[in-house]
Amino acid sequence: MLSLVFIARAGLEAVRDYVALHVLTCLIPAFLLAGAMVAFINKEAIMARLGAAASKPASFAMATGAGFLVAACSCTVIPIASAIYYSGAGIGAAFILLWVAPASNLLSLIYTGSILGAEMAWVRVATALAMAAVVGIVMTVAFHREEATRLEGQDKGPRAAIVAGNDLVLLGLLVVSLLAPNYLVREGPYSQKVLVWLAATGVAAAYALWTKTSADLRRWLGETRWFVRLIFPLLLLGVFIVGIIGALLPTSWVEGYLGGSGVRASFFATMLGSISYFATLTEAPFVHTLMAMGMGKGPALALLLTGPGLSLPNWLAIGRVFGARKAVLYVSTIIVLGTMCGWLAGTFIFS
Numbered sequence: 001m002l003s004l005v006f007i008a009r010a011g012l013e014a015v016r017d018y019v020a021l022h023v024l025t026c027l028i029p030a031f032l033l034a035g036a037m038v039a040f041i042n043k044e045a046i047m048a049r050l051g052a053a054a055s056k057p058a059s060f061a062m063a064t065g066a067g068f069l070v071a072a073c074s075c076t077v078i079p080i081a082s083a084i085y086y087s088g089a090g091i092g093a094a095f096i097l098l099w100v101a102p103a104s105n106l107l108s109l110i111y112t113g114s115i116l117g118a119e120m121a122w123v124r125v126a127t128a129l130a131m132a133a134v135v136g137i138v139m140t141v142a143f144h145r146e147e148a149t150r151l152e153g154q155d156k157g158p159r160a161a162i163v164a165g166n167d168l169v170l171l172g173l174l175v176v177s178l179l180a181p182n183y184l185v186r187e188g189p190y191s192q193k194v195l196v197w198l199a200a201t202g203v204a205a206a207y208a209l210w211t212k213t214s215a216d217l218r219r220w221l222g223e224t225r226w227f228v229r230l231i232f233p234l235l236l237l238g239v240f241i242v243g244i245i246g247a248l249l250p251t252s253w254v255e256g257y258l259g260g261s262g263v264r265a266s267f268f269a270t271m272l273g274s275i276s277y278f279a280t281l282t283e284a285p286f287v288h289t290l291m292a293m294g295m296g297k298g299p300a301l302a303l304l305l306t307g308p309g310l311s312l313p314n315w316l317a318i319g320r321v322f323g324a325r326k327a328v329l330y331v332s333t334i335i336v337l338g339t340m341c342g343w344l345a346g347t348f349i350f351s
Helices: 004-040 043-048 056-068 077-086 091-104 106-116 118-142 144-150 165-184 190-211 214-248 251-258 263-275 283-292 297-309 312-322 324-348
Strands: none
Touching: 004 106, 004 165, 004 190, 004 214, 056 091, 056 118, 077 091, 077 312, 091 106, 091 118, 091 297, 091 324, 106 118, 106 165, 106 283, 106 297, 118 144, 118 297, 118 324, 165 190, 190 214, 214 283, 251 263, 263 297, 263 324, 283 297, 297 324, 312 324
8 A cells, every 4th residue: 555655755746846847937927927917908898899799700709819818717717707698798708718718728828838848739729719619609509599688789889909009018028938938948958948038027027117107017916916826826736636646546547548549538538627627727737647657649638628627516606607508518518529629639630
């Protein structure tokens, strides 16, 4: 029987490696970017573009874009999606946000790239976009009569800018500080990544000090601190658990049920992800551990998509907020799409 000391050591070693290699050049700029998005992007302007008066392609695209900017897990996104739904957003747009925000937000995509490589990150983006479009269409078509009654009489109203020009430049510089260390420096000592991060972050900081008031900076750092308090402890806990799972899980089980690129393996990965709870960003190290034990890339993608986006608590909460019929249709659609995306990517892209 494995000792508690061995189990604890496996978890602590995973946390140590994670902190040493990812906090400075990945998480810190990611949190700064997330805080800036909340502080400087006009949320009312986004909401105004999601209602019934907007065209379906426009509202779906806006909901997808908004989802990329929201770092939330499968449960914390529900209040956000329900708020825009009951504020007048169409059901398609609301459920797209419900899906994209946990399954494929910008922070998780960049972190996926740093842990699992750029190819996996880009395929995750493409499949999440395709799944978002299908989810929006399915929910809109299935509940079109209910929607017509609920949203009758909506008008477009005035539309404000989503983000000011100076803020857009700052967000772009923060994206560079986040991407540059992990994509410009692929080999060599970690100190090279740190130097690239320091240079890019220095430029962003100088621009912020030049263009922002002290009140703006305090608001930005306050929002950043909120993300750190919300996500970072759960992230360390998740990495600790991943380290333990990697030490305890039989390699034969992973290879037997999650290896290869078949439909069965992708379905098992989808079901594993759809009932498990993953805090934001914890899915990438978990999948990395399973891939090292024999998990195929197609099932890995399926787990990356459905793990953050669904969970058993998420199923129950969606049913309570939106109704059982909507929850059943949404969850079933995601399970089918996740399985198919994993199988197709494993067969035709990663092969």
